[in-house]
Amino acid sequence: MDLGAYLEGVAEQIDIVLDREFGTLPGQLNKASAHLLLAGGKRLRPAVVMLAADLIENGKAQDILPAALALEVTHTFTLVHDDIMDGDAVRRGVPTVHTKWDEPTAILAGDVLYAHAFELICAAIASDISKVRSVNALAKACADLCEGQHMDIDFGNRSDVDEIEYIEMVSKKTGILYAAAAAIGATLAGGSVSQVNSLYEWGLNSGIAFQIQDDLIDLMADAATSGKDRASDLREGKQTLVAIMARERGIDLTKYRKPTLADEEIDEAIALLEDGGVIADVRNIALERVLRAKKMLTIFPDCDEKDGLLQITDYFVSRGF
Amino acid sequence: MDLGAYLEGVAEQIDIVLDREFGTLPGQLNKASAHLLLAGGKRLRPAVVMLAADLIENGKAQDILPAALALEVTHTFTLVHDDIMDGDAVRRGVPTVHTKWDEPTAILAGDVLYAHAFELICAAIASDISKVRSVNALAKACADLCEGQHMDIDFGNRSDVDEIEYIEMVSKKTGILYAAAAAIGATLAGGSVSQVNSLYEWGLNSGIAFQIQDDLIDLMADAATSGKDRASDLREGKQTLVAIMARERGIDLTKYRKPTLADEEIDEAIALLEDGGVIADVRNIALERVLRAKKMLTIFPDCDEKDGLLQITDYFVSRGF
Numbered sequence: 001m002d003l004g005a006y007l008e009g010v011a012e013q014i015d016i017v018l019d020r021e022f023g024t025l026p027g028q029l030n031k032a033s034a035h036l037l038l039a040g041g042k043r044l045r046p047a048v049v050m051l052a053a054d055l056i057e058n059g060k061a062q063d064i065l066p067a068a069l070a071l072e073v074t075h076t077f078t079l080v081h082d083d084i085m086d087g088d089a090v091r092r093g094v095p096t097v098h099t100k101w102d103e104p105t106a107i108l109a110g111d112v113l114y115a116h117a118f119e120l121i122c123a124a125i126a127s128d129i130s131k132v133r134s135v136n137a138l139a140k141a142c143a144d145l146c147e148g149q150h151m152d153i154d155f156g157n158r159s160d161v162d163e164i165e166y167i168e169m170v171s172k173k174t175g176i177l178y179a180a181a182a183a184i185g186a187t188l189a190g191g192s193v194s195q196v197n198s199l200y201e202w203g204l205n206s207g208i209a210f211q212i213q214d215d216l217i218d219l220m221a222d223a224a225t226s227g228k229d230r231a232s233d234l235r236e237g238k239q240t241l242v243a244i245m246a247r248e249r250g251i252d253l254t255k256y257r258k259p260t261l262a263d264e265e266i267d268e269a270i271a272l273l274e275d276g277g278v279i280a281d282v283r284n285i286a287l288e289r290v291l292r293a294k295k296m297l298t299i300f301p302d303c304d305e306k307d308g309l310l311q312i313t314d315y316f317v318s319r320g321f
Numbered sequence: 322m323d324l325g326a327y328l329e330g331v332a333e334q335i336d337i338v339l340d341r342e343f344g345t346l347p348g349q350l351n352k353a354s355a356h357l358l359l360a361g362g363k364r365l366r367p368a369v370v371m372l373a374a375d376l377i378e379n380g381k382a383q384d385i386l387p388a389a390l391a392l393e394v395t396h397t398f399t400l401v402h403d404d405i406m407d408g409d410a411v412r413r414g415v416p417t418v419h420t421k422w423d424e425p426t427a428i429l430a431g432d433v434l435y436a437h438a439f440e441l442i443c444a445a446i447a448s449d450i451s452k453v454r455s456v457n458a459l460a461k462a463c464a465d466l467c468e469g470q471h472m473d474i475d476f477g478n479r480s481d482v483d484e485i486e487y488i489e490m491v492s493k494k495t496g497i498l499y500a501a502a503a504a505i506g507a508t509l510a511g512g513s514v515s516q517v518n519s520l521y522e523w524g525l526n527s528g529i530a531f532q533i534q535d536d537l538i539d540l541m542a543d544a545a546t547s548g549k550d551r552a553s554d555l556r557e558g559k560q561t562l563v564a565i566m567a568r569e570r571g572i573d574l575t576k577y578r579k580p581t582l583a584d585e586e587i588d589e590a591i592a593l594l595e596d597g598g599v600i601a602d603v604r605n606i607a608l609e610r611v612l613r614a615k616k617m618l619t620i621f622p623d624c625d626e627k628d629g630l631l632q633i634t635d636y637f638v639s640r641g642f
Contacts, residue, residue: 027468027471028471028475029467029468029471081428081429081432084425084428085424085425085428085429103406104405104406104471104474105471107402107405107406107428108402108406108467108470108471110432111402111431111435111463111467112463112464112467112468114432114435114463115460115461115463115464115467116460116464118439118456118457118459118460119457119460119461119464121456122453122456122457122460127449128448128449128450128452128453129449131449131453131456132443132449132452132453132456135439135442135443135452135453135456136439136440136443138439139436139437139439139440139443140436140440142432142433142435142436143433143436143437143440146350146429146432146433146436147348147350147433149429150348150349150350150425150426150429153425154349
């Protein structure tokens with residue numbers, strides 16, 4: 001499978017349907033709800049829903065397209081609310097909802113998207129029991145996403161986070177929604193319990209690897225590649241896996257915790273972390289999650305969709321450099 | 322039916338289950354989510370779910386108890402988020418969630434409750450198709466609730482709201498959740514489309530009457546009865562039905578728009594409104610909604626549950642004086 005072409009096709013299809021469903025709704029609240037949703041994005045979660053559905057039974061992806069949208073809508077609702085909490089002003093190249101409108105509107109816009117996500121699950125062409133299971137899975141994922149965000153905020157006030165807590169946080173904040181995407185796609189397509197569970201574990205472990213890679217990108221990639229200020233996590237003293245493992249090895253990063261860092265200082269920190277084996281070990285933890293994720297797909301026969309999911313896992317830990 | 326005894330019994334049962342489900346969850350986010358839910362309340366929406374279910378088929382209320390909880394959880398999620406937007410510090414005699422914790426925790430606590438509401442619908446003992454329909458109905462209600470709250474906030478910046486806009490706002494902010502409560506109870510109990518629709522309209526019109534009565538209570542009842550500062554809507558210049566109809570008749574209430582009002586001033590305003598026929602007309606609009614609501618139940622044979630629902634409608638417009 002040509003993953004790039006596949007993802008482009010999905011993004012195009014999702015964008016068209018999102019524009020049709022959310023592009024012309026009247027009123028400021030609907031416009032605020034649609035704002036971030038229509039600002040683009042890679043639409044990876046919908047792609048996972050659709051690949052999982054077609055992996056179970058070829059052709060099912062189109063039947064369950066609304067559920068693919070539901071995962072993107074869910075992701076966007078969490079972004080709208082997270083941006084309020086994190087005080088972020090820009091997202092996907094546009095002003096965040098609470099910046100363009102105001103905080104009450106942003107809270108409500110997120111809440112409206114939340115409702116639409118569940119409506120969209122119900123709008124899939126699938127058996128009723130599979131819809132009930134999918135609603136349940138999405139609801140559980142949403143509760144976990146909130147817990148993950150709450151842990152992430154809490155970590156900002158602490159300097160003693162350990163690896164186990166970190167993995168729990170990124171599981172909930174990032175892994176769970178990829179897990180739910182894959183599981184819901186498989187459920188609605190009529191997958192068995194073991195197929196659904198395997199895809200859930202594939203998504204969970206791929207998502208964890210994705211988030212660890214994100215932390216490495218923030219540190220290692222230049223601003224042009226990462227699309228963010230270079231080494232913002234280092235400057236903010238964020239409890240990333242890199243920071244946690246550095247602390248556990250007695251590498252002191254506190255001197256780098258300041259508003260601005262010269263490129264030389266960042267390079268110095270990276271050298272410190274490389275010499276201490278931190279970068280290699282963090283990288284290995286991500287790769288170990290990649291192996292776990294891929295192993296979950298061995299129960300499926302080789303096919304284009306399985307190949308696509310395997311490539312997504314690889315992409316999650318190869319992007320950004 | 323002895324409605325008082327029935328409502329007390331439901332509240333007791335709901336409180337026990339809420340305490341079991343939410344009372345002992347670990348972590349600050351779960352505690353923040355449970356905080357307002359466990360602070361009491363009349364549990365009217367669960368009672369409506371249960372009466373509607375038993376109206377369709379006696380004994381069903383116990384099967385669909387989780388869905389009754391779902392409506393209370395949904396109501397509470399909107400209160401947690403509304404309190405942030407409205408800057409309210411106390412609710413149900415306890416500090417609001419954003420006051421006791423902080424705003425990010427309150428946004429997330431509301432979001433967690435939102436997720437649990439959908440899980441609870443799925444946990445009812447009912448057919449899968451009725452659960453899918455109920456999830457859809459609850460999701461649509463949630464989107465409307467958000468729109469109603471957004472309109473309510475918007476009205477605060479305007480002085481030209483008309484009766485039609487007011488009715489749309491209170492329909493969405495208050496009517497819709499009673500409508501959804503009755504419809505979901507009936508749906509899960511296996512009600513026909515016409516039974517479900519009739520109960521939906523019963524709830525919508527009863528809820529509108531409830532909200533109009535709330536506005537009258539704020540103006541007319543003393544603080545001990547209403548449990549609020551007397552005439553707060555008048556002091557804040559809120560666009561209630563009373564204020565809208567007064568303006569349409571050329572009665573000027575702007576002189577009463579100030580932080581504190583003496584009892585004599587409030588009595589003077591009430592006399593003005595009574596002389597102009599505003600109070601009587603507002604009361605009549607509420608009573609007209611009561612008639613519409615009750616008429617919706619004529620398709621059902623007389624029974625205890627129908628009697629209970631009729632009494633609830635009457636209670637909605639008789640309470641508070």
